[in-house]
Amino acid sequence: MKRVELKFLIVAAALFLVGIPLWAHHGNASYDTDNPVTIKGTVTEFAWTNPHVQIYLDVKDDKGKIAHWSVETYSPGKLVRAGWTKDSVKAGDQVSITLIPAKSGAPVGFLHKLVLPDGTVLALQELDI
């Protein structure tokens, strides 16, 4: 458990140093930029559309209850420049997503990083410089 906490602290510190200023801009007022979370689940839809690409996924908690999460990120063009394609994510993929959650408490978030089942990391261009 302590190792998990340490990992979380390291990730949180890294996110703070690298990501927060950008999120603070783009995440807009709806998102809690100070408290990123990581969720794991099964993709139900990958919407490659403007103005923002969207990923929908089902996340099961410890008791087997499923929550339907909605995750937004940048426009397709920005994702292409960061190495994504329209086929990067498919329905049925088991993914891990780090996001900043909605302040409203709804299962909605703004994506920071997505890890595919094979370990491939899809991150945003700005955070990859």
Added chain:
Amino acid sequence: MRKFFMTPAWIAMLGATLALPATMFAQMPAQRTETAKSNDSAPADLHDLSGMWEFFNGVPGQGIYATPSKEHPPMTPWAKAKYDEAKPGYGPKAQGGGNDPILKCNPTGIPRILFFPQPFEIFQTPERVFMFFERDHAWRQIWTDGRSHPKDLAATWMGDSIGKWDGDTFVVDTVGLNEKSWLDFYGDPHSEDIHLIERYKRVDQTSLSIQLVIEDPKAYTATWAGDTKIYKLLTGKKAYMEELFCIPEEEDSFTNRIRMPAAGQKPN
């Protein structure tokens, strides 16, 4: 792998590969070859602004203040009333949901389009400088043939722009902007009387600085001199722009599925 593309060996290889095609552009001094653009150490042609430039680029502080500058001059009562009506998603009065005109696919307009995460490309000809924006698939022209602004302009989203070089700074003078657009992401208004000055400077091979100066006595009681924004050149595979039209049904879908739940509001 990425680091390889920045090595002298790669640059030399790229240079050799492009040497022949580059000669084809010898009669087009306003254009640059990819060879020169991708070489950070080579001196920049300060009068060449061509290339794809990106505002959200990892430069510390960039992307935070999507406005000419954090502080604006005092607003007139006319502007204050408009500002009070605005419900922006960003800035001092940021809130979820809101009434940003772009949520209904209104054009972003000048100068706000300069603050988007998406890049723009500058293309120079002897008579005009063109700017092509990924956002909205929009473009503008800046006349450099010495003409003045037309009289009796009808106000538009992009306005009428003329440009000239002041030393190493390309100065763009714009009038004729309609007042439907917000000036920035913060909901700051402007009137049709706005006189916008944009100062473009090639700082180095891969950096372009832009400073905005806004004179709009109907909206602000003093001149608004913005701070200096740094735009970075996109090179290699990243020098690419997608189609990004604002499609009302896609925008509405996004609002209902993401924006409203995130803001704690019920979808329409």
